[in-house]
Amino acid sequence: MxxxxxxxxxxxxxxxxxxxxxxxxxxxxxxxxKKINRPSDDPSGAAMVLSLQSHINSLAQYDENINSAKGWLDTANEQLGTISKTITKIQELANQGSTGTVTDKQRALIATELRELQVQLIGLTNGDYAGNSLFAGASIDKPAYKVGLGATVKNAEQSLIHSINGDAKKSIAVKFDTLTATQTVGAAAIPLKYSEDGGNTWKDATIPAGAGPEISVQLGGAEVNFTVGKDINQDTSTVIRPAAVYTGSIDGEAKARYYGANTGLNPVPVGVFTSPVAVRIEQDVSIAGTTPAPTPPTPAIGNVEFSYSLDNGETWIRGDASSDAFLNIPGGQLNLGGTGTLRAGEQFLVNPIDSAIRVEISKGTKVQVNSIGANFFGGIYRDKVTGATGPVDGVPAEKNIFEVVGNLIASLEMDDQEGVKKCLGDIKKANEHITTETGVLGGRQNRLKFASEAHSNSKMSTTTRISTIQDxxxxxxxxxxxxxxxxxxxxxxxxxxxxxxxxxxxxx
Known part of the structure; x- marks a missing residue:
C-alpha cells in the first residue's frame, strides 16, 4: 500500500x-x-442527574411548606399556652368566689375582673400568623370571636331566646313568676320582670303578641328576641350574660351558587352538608320568597319541581316538591334567597366549606395548619340564615369554656354560690378539653419534624448519588x-x- x-x-x-x-x-x-459539563459528555448520566436534581428541588418546596406550617402551628401553640395561663387565673378567681366567706360585693368585684379576663381570652383566641387568623377555620381574613351576649335558660327550651343584641354592663336576670299557666310566645302578651343589679330590684316588661320568627323586647341595654311558638311557664327564668360569638367557619357549612338569569337570587344552604349537591330546576316557576326557617316551611304560592345530583350531574334524583322559597335536599335545604322567575334547566350548586387549610409536606401527604376555634373554645354561634344564636355544636356545655365563663360571671353577679361551684368544676373540664385539642396540634408538629428529617436524609443521599455520577x-x-x-x-x-x-x- x-x-x-x-x-x-x-x-x-x-x-x-x-x-x-x-x-x-x-x-x-x-x-x-465535574465529569459531565454538557449532556453529550454522558447522555444517560446527564438524564439521571437532572432527575435527581428535580427531586431535590421538589424537597426544597416541601421544606418551604414545612417552614410555613411550622410558623402557623408554633404560633398557635404559643397562643394556647397563654390561653391556658389565663384559664388558670379564671379558675383561681372562681375558687375564691365559691367560698362561703366571700360577700356579695366581693363576688361582684371578682365578676368585674372576670369580665376583663374574658375579653382577654377572646383577644387571645383571635391571634393570627402573618395576618391570618389561627382559630377561625377557613375564615382566615377575620377574627375568630367577638364580644356578645348570650342567655342561660332554665325550665324551658334554650331556643326560647332566638338572639340578643346590644350591650349590658351587668348580667340581666329575667323571670316569669306572675304567670298562672303555660304561655306560648306570640299567642298573647306575656308579662315578665327583669333585674340589672343582681336581683336587688326588678322592673316590669312584656313580650307582646305577634307573628314572625321572633319578637323583640328591650331589657335595659339589651334587645332580647324571643322565639315565636316557644312555651314559657311560671318556673321559667333566664339570665342575659356576656358571651363570645364565634364568627369563623365550622365543619358542615356550605356555600351555594346559582347558574341562571335571575340576578335577584342569593341562595343560601341551610343544614349540614358533607358532599356537593347539584340542583336542577325542571319547569318554569315564579317564586315569591318567604322568611327563612330552620325547618321546612308550609308551601307558599307554588311548588318548585326540581332534581338533585350527588355525583356531579351524572345521575339525577327527583326531589320532593318544595315551597317556592326552600328546596329540600340531602343535608338540609336550599334557601333560594329572593323572588322572581326560575327557568327549566337552571341550576344551583351547594358546596360544603372545608374549614381546614392544608399544605403538602411530602408527596401525597398534607398537614392542617389552621384550627376551628369552635372545637377548642366553644362559644355561641349565629346562624347565617335565621340569625338565631346558640351554643356551638360538637362541644358539650361543660366543656364550652366561653359559655362556662359567661355563666360564672352571671353566677357571681347574681351572688349564686352554688352556680359558681358548678362553674368551677366545668372550668376544669373545659381546660382539659382544650389540652386534649392542643395535643392534636402537637401531633401535627411532630409530623412536620419527622417530614423535615426525612427530607434532610433524602437530600443527603440524593446529593451523594449526584456527586457519584457527576463529580x-x-x-x-x-x-x-x-x-x-x-x-x-x-x-x-x-x-x-x-x-x-x-x-x-x-x-x-
Missing part, C-alpha cells in the same frame, strides 16, 4: 488534535470539578491529565520527526 505524504500529514494532525482535545476536556473537568475523582483526573499531556508531547515529537523525513533524506 502506498503511503502518500498527505496521509502522513493528515494522520499526524488528527493525532495532535485528538491529544489536545483530551487535554482540553480534562482541563475543563479540573476547572468545574470528578481528583486523583484520577490528575493522573489522566499527566498521561494526556505525555501523549500530546509524544505525538508532537513523533510528528515532527515524520514531517522532516522525505525520499531525498533516504537517498542521502
Amino acid at each position: 502506498r503511503i502518500a505524504r498527505s496521509m502522513i500529514y493528515t494522520q499526524s494532525l488528527n493525532g495532535s488534535n485528538s491529544a489536545m482535545s483530551d487535554i482540553l476536556r480534562l482541563n475543563e473537568q479540573a476547572g468545574s470539578q 470528578v475523582d481528583v486523583t484520577a483526573l490528575s493522573t489522566q491529565s499527566e498521561r494526556a499531556q505525555y501523549i500530546y508531547k509524544t505525538v508532537l515529537a513523533t510528528s515532527a520527526k515524520v514531517m522532516n523525513m522525505s525520499l531525498l533524506d533516504y537517498m542521502k
Whole structure:
C-alpha cells in the first residue's frame, strides 16, 4: 500500500488534535470539578442527574411548606399556652368566689375582673400568623370571636331566646313568676320582670303578641328576641350574660351558587352538608320568597319541581316538591334567597366549606395548619340564615369554656354560690378539653419534624448519588491529565520527526 505524504500529514494532525482535545476536556473537568459539563459528555448520566436534581428541588418546596406550617402551628401553640395561663387565673378567681366567706360585693368585684379576663381570652383566641387568623377555620381574613351576649335558660327550651343584641354592663336576670299557666310566645302578651343589679330590684316588661320568627323586647341595654311558638311557664327564668360569638367557619357549612338569569337570587344552604349537591330546576316557576326557617316551611304560592345530583350531574334524583322559597335536599335545604322567575334547566350548586387549610409536606401527604376555634373554645354561634344564636355544636356545655365563663360571671353577679361551684368544676373540664385539642396540634408538629428529617436524609443521599455520577475523582483526573499531556508531547515529537523525513533524506 502506498503511503502518500498527505496521509502522513493528515494522520499526524488528527493525532495532535485528538491529544489536545483530551487535554482540553480534562482541563475543563479540573476547572468545574465535574465529569459531565454538557449532556453529550454522558447522555444517560446527564438524564439521571437532572432527575435527581428535580427531586431535590421538589424537597426544597416541601421544606418551604414545612417552614410555613411550622410558623402557623408554633404560633398557635404559643397562643394556647397563654390561653391556658389565663384559664388558670379564671379558675383561681372562681375558687375564691365559691367560698362561703366571700360577700356579695366581693363576688361582684371578682365578676368585674372576670369580665376583663374574658375579653382577654377572646383577644387571645383571635391571634393570627402573618395576618391570618389561627382559630377561625377557613375564615382566615377575620377574627375568630367577638364580644356578645348570650342567655342561660332554665325550665324551658334554650331556643326560647332566638338572639340578643346590644350591650349590658351587668348580667340581666329575667323571670316569669306572675304567670298562672303555660304561655306560648306570640299567642298573647306575656308579662315578665327583669333585674340589672343582681336581683336587688326588678322592673316590669312584656313580650307582646305577634307573628314572625321572633319578637323583640328591650331589657335595659339589651334587645332580647324571643322565639315565636316557644312555651314559657311560671318556673321559667333566664339570665342575659356576656358571651363570645364565634364568627369563623365550622365543619358542615356550605356555600351555594346559582347558574341562571335571575340576578335577584342569593341562595343560601341551610343544614349540614358533607358532599356537593347539584340542583336542577325542571319547569318554569315564579317564586315569591318567604322568611327563612330552620325547618321546612308550609308551601307558599307554588311548588318548585326540581332534581338533585350527588355525583356531579351524572345521575339525577327527583326531589320532593318544595315551597317556592326552600328546596329540600340531602343535608338540609336550599334557601333560594329572593323572588322572581326560575327557568327549566337552571341550576344551583351547594358546596360544603372545608374549614381546614392544608399544605403538602411530602408527596401525597398534607398537614392542617389552621384550627376551628369552635372545637377548642366553644362559644355561641349565629346562624347565617335565621340569625338565631346558640351554643356551638360538637362541644358539650361543660366543656364550652366561653359559655362556662359567661355563666360564672352571671353566677357571681347574681351572688349564686352554688352556680359558681358548678362553674368551677366545668372550668376544669373545659381546660382539659382544650389540652386534649392542643395535643392534636402537637401531633401535627411532630409530623412536620419527622417530614423535615426525612427530607434532610433524602437530600443527603440524593446529593451523594449526584456527586457519584457527576463529580470528578481528583486523583484520577490528575493522573489522566499527566498521561494526556505525555501523549500530546509524544505525538508532537513523533510528528515532527515524520514531517522532516522525505525520499531525498533516504537517498542521502
